[in-house]
Amino acid sequence: MFAGILKYILKRSIILFLTVVVAVYITIWIANMGGYVDEIVKSDILLSVSQSIRQNPAFKGLNETQITKIINEVYNNELKKIGFDKPFIYRSFIYLKDAITLNLGRALFLSSDSGSKNVRIIILERLPNTVLLFTTTQMILFFIGLFFGLFLSRRYGSFLDRLSVLLAPLSSLPGWFYGIFLILIFASLFRLWFGWGLPYGGMVDAPPPIDKVAYALSVLKHMILPVLSWLISYSFINVYVRRTFFLMFSSEDYVEFAKAKGLPDSLIQRRYILRPTLPPIVTDFSLTLIGSWMGAIITERVFNWPGIGSLFYAASVMFDTPVLVGLVVIYAYLLAATVFALEFVYVILDPRIRTGGA
């Protein structure tokens, strides 16, 4: 029994790891854009090499052919140093090894606010911003969905319930879209009407307050509209999905039986509805949460939020392969770890699995 579990865990982790490896390798290929990025890098090196040599007073006296020869020599050495003398297929595996070992290297074009070219520093500088914004959002969304879903499922067919069904299509409009309207109202029109409004975008006032409390308040103020836009957009569908989900479970025989036994509502809710529905809900939430940490490119652009989404965007349009690969590796690992952890959570939450029944 124990060996069986161990074997299963081992198998799962190998599969997850291979998935990560393949996904990262595909990203490396796509992000190289069929050699285009190589060409950019090469021409950048050639430019900087020839500039530094032509401006070097030591080579002043030499004629053009000699200088060209020196430039070529140095250029080829530089290429060799970063491994560019080998074909891409060979390098792709080196990149893969570096990526998998989280040796993320240096960015091609982007740099962090502190001026570093280190991919890890660039990503770590943005990650907290995105985690702050979207974890807050997802937590609120989760509890709204859970609470109202449960509430409405027990009042099936009531006015509020029918209203929630009616409003669910509103979630077909994405968060950033509501964001534009919120900016219009709370930033633009409010300034017109009251001479005061919420910020148009950004994460903190400029210049940032020095005092820690004032800084936190400023960030909070900038978070209101982005969080609100997502709440408006995704609450309806969240509540609708949860309500439907709970409804299906509350028609199970054991719930009817519990009711017939005369158990109090709160107990039925907790023990007979929430408990068995918990595993899928937890899975759903944790995967959504991890996914949200990769930021929302458009929401972050609309609100000018300096998060992972903005970084993704900048890296994609500039073809900054190391940054892109770095982001994908981190995401892939996070996702794999979550999926792996969920298998254990299932065992804890679902006694049927625990006893080996499934």
Add this chain to the structure above:
Amino acid sequence: MSKVKGFLSQLLLYKSALIGLIIIIFLIGLSIYTVITIPYEEATRLWRAGEQYWLDNPRNALPSWVNIFSQKRLPETIILSTEKPQVGVSKAIVSAPGERFSIIKVKFSFRYEYDDFPSEINLFLKASFNESNPHITIYWVKPGGEQITLKSLLISRETMYYISNDDRLAEEIRGYISKKINRTIEYEAPVTLLLFAEEDNSVLKPDTAKVMKGVYELWIEGIIFETKVDLDAKLVIYGKVYGLAGTDHLRRDLSIALLWGTPIALSFGVTASVTVALIQMFIGALSAWFGGIADTVLQRVTEVFMVLPFLPLLIMISTFYKFNIWVLLAVVIILTVFGSGVKNYRAMFMQIKEFPYVEAARAYGAGNLRIILLYLIPKVLPTIIPSIVISVADFVFLEAALAILGLGDPLAPTWGKIIDDAYEHGALYKGLYYWVLQPSIMLALTSLSFAILGFALDKIFNPRLKEI
């Protein structure tokens, strides 16, 4: 036939479905109208024509219909040209017999009854002559009969006089009015205001300045030392409203992009959602039916795709290739076919493949493909039609999102493009709300109509909750 009828009558039981259907039919009608009246080449040409082409349009003008709701009547654009004979335009070029010169007289007169000042005033002059350039003087006559000299100048074959940009003129008239009312106008009043303002104390502040209503005139008087000459003039008093949808920062008529956005959004959204759903379903069916290695491989590929970041890859590919919207559509489909949908479909097919009727089919020797296409997929199809309809909304917004990121088809006039332009040019800061609102409303209308129809269909096709 009766089945279709029954389905329709069932669908119409839901008022929301009816509303959704009506909007969708309206959008389809609008698309057909657009495609017929403005061919695509024409639309892209107009949209890319640049500012010179649109020079007669006001910049950032509101749509005309705002006048219905506002108490202040905002000005329409007034265009008077000697090339198009109309009331209020007169042109005379006289060369006295025996003399070696000609005299040019052009007179424009128009009634200005709006409550707000124009946004710009331009005068376009086209002259034909041999050697000596005509010398002209331009006068402005206010309804009271007062005459203001705007400018004296030598003109070339094509001259543009941007009256509203003439700072020296503004300075002059300001001084002149200040003297007249014996108070100094403190602020930098624009020419458009000064030329049209009531000359009393109200002019002292920009928000109290009133329009002097009545008939205005613009005279061009000139002399040229040649006899075979011609001069054409066009006076454009740019309004603050234009057409059905207003104009953007390049004076383009927004209605072109608003109209063309409809067929593009509809075809993009519907094609993407239907194709993606069908392919995902097929993959799911393959995976479930064959099982074994095929299943493992397909599932692992799906998992890999679920890790790949969809939007960044799409951004990279479309930045690199800059392709048109249909290639973009193909890329979107390729990147989404191995989405999480495959897992859901596989789960559905896993149940269905155990059904007795499938077993029966297998027993009488139906082939794999036959079972998948005729036995498995038709069983699932109705249950997923709602989600296909709902996901149209997602793809419509995806197209808009790409445009907002500055990607997507560089030529096609789409809703997302307008929002992007508006955002780029600070429409929300400047209060140019119509610019953002109109394409947004179209986007919202399209997605909502599909979403509410989809939700209603869900209730009909998946009535699992009905009995509860």
